[in-house]
Amino acid sequence: MSTSQGSKVVLVTGASSGIGEACAELLSVRGHIVYGTSRQLQVKPSVGYRMLELDVTRDESVRAAVRTVLEREGRIDVVVNNAGHALAGAVEDTSDEEAWRQLDTNVMGVLRVCRAVLPSMRERRTGRIINIGSLGGVVGLPFQGFYSASKFALEGLTESLRQEVEAFGIQATLVQPGDVRTGLTRSRVRAAAAGESSAYRESFEKVLSIIEKEEGDGVAAEVVARKVAEVMEEEDPRVRYSVGKWMQRAAVVAKPLLPSQTFEGILMSMFGLKRR
Numbered sequence: 001m002s003t004s005q006g007s008k009v010v011l012v013t014g015a016s017s018g019i020g021e022a023c024a025e026l027l028s029v030r031g032h033i034v035y036g037t038s039r040q041l042q043v044k045p046s047v048g049y050r051m052l053e054l055d056v057t058r059d060e061s062v063r064a065a066v067r068t069v070l071e072r073e074g075r076i077d078v079v080v081n082n083a084g085h086a087l088a089g090a091v092e093d094t095s096d097e098e099a100w101r102q103l104d105t106n107v108m109g110v111l112r113v114c115r116a117v118l119p120s121m122r123e124r125r126t127g128r129i130i131n132i133g134s135l136g137g138v139v140g141l142p143f144q145g146f147y148s149a150s151k152f153a154l155e156g157l158t159e160s161l162r163q164e165v166e167a168f169g170i171q172a173t174l175v176q177p178g179d180v181r182t183g184l185t186r187s188r189v190r191a192a193a194a195g196e197s198s199a200y201r202e203s204f205e206k207v208l209s210i211i212e213k214e215e216g217d218g219v220a221a222e223v224v225a226r227k228v229a230e231v232m233e234e235e236d237p238r239v240r241y242s243v244g245k246w247m248q249r250a251a252v253v254a255k256p257l258l259p260s261q262t263f264e265g266i267l268m269s270m271f272g273l274k275r276r
């Protein structure tokens with residue numbers, strides 16, 4: 001793929017708000033042919049990109065959206081796997097169904113999209129897949145266990161995929177944002193058992209309010225969109241790029257360098273959690 005010039009056909013999942021919307025807007029302003037997606041078809045007449053209906057938890061929905069882009073444009077050069085949601089609750093308070101729903105969207109959703117776009121990318125021997133991970137996929141966050149699990153899974157999946165598709169001229173990369181001001185905070189799902197009777201109630205509420213405040217003070221979605229655009233233009237993209245506040249990105253660098261108990265102690269004190 002010629003990465004430094006020309007208009008590319010880009011599919012951005014989850015473009016109805018937040019990071020996906022910012023990516024779709026920025027990339028279309030930069031002259032790319034952009035298809036954004038949402039579970040509910042939305043008409044956005046004032047923007048320069050098209051919206052398609054796509055639910056990443058339904059294979060047929062994913063395949064239909066990809067088919068539409070391929071029929072209209074003849075190719076998909078770049079996929080931004082961005083659609084996702086966040087589940088909050090202690091690991092112990094998480095039901096099988098809640099855990100599965102989190103993984104179904106954030107991990108299996110990426111798999112479904114990759115499976116749908118890779119045949120045409122392989123055929124053309126070019127393509128780029130940008131998965132939106134999270135710094136929560138490098139550092140396990142308290143009371144976001146299955147959100148972190150889903151993003152840790154994306155780390156491994158992207159590393160594996162990358163090695164498999166390289167020979168076909170396809171590059172897979174992760175963009176790992178720290179806290180970003182988006183709709184994720186508002187749409188966060190709380191585990192049903194995280195209510196009054198939870199043994200974790202007090203610390204859960206304390207940690208969640210810190211997390212939500214950090215997200216509210218986070219960087220604008222456009223900052224992540226600019227990073228995605230930058231990665232798209234890289235001739236030879238790395239496996240991962242972090243983006244966000246310096247302090248949060250520093251945690252990723254510090255984790256393998258500090259003794260694990262020191263690192264964990266710092267993290268716990270940031271969330272107001274006490275050691276025994």
Ligand SMILES: NC(=O)c1ccc[n+]([C@@H]2O[C@H](COP(=O)([O-])OP(=O)(O)OC[C@H]3O[C@@H](n4cnc5c(N)ncnc54)[C@H](OP(=O)(O)O)[C@@H]3O)[C@@H](O)[C@H]2O)c1
Nearest residue numbers: 014016017018019038039055056083084134180182183184
């Ligand atoms: N905000 C942060 O601090 C932060 C930090 C690190 C990583 N991230 C990641 O960034 C990505 C985007 O999140 P955001 O912060 O921009 O949140 P957001 O504003 O809530 O946007 C989430 C997007 O995902 C879509 N979506 C949710 N479930 C879907 C499904 N089953 N199928 C298809 N689309 C679905 C939503 O579209 P519809 O509801 O219209 O279908 C929406 O467009 C997520 O993967 C998130 O984990 C966010």
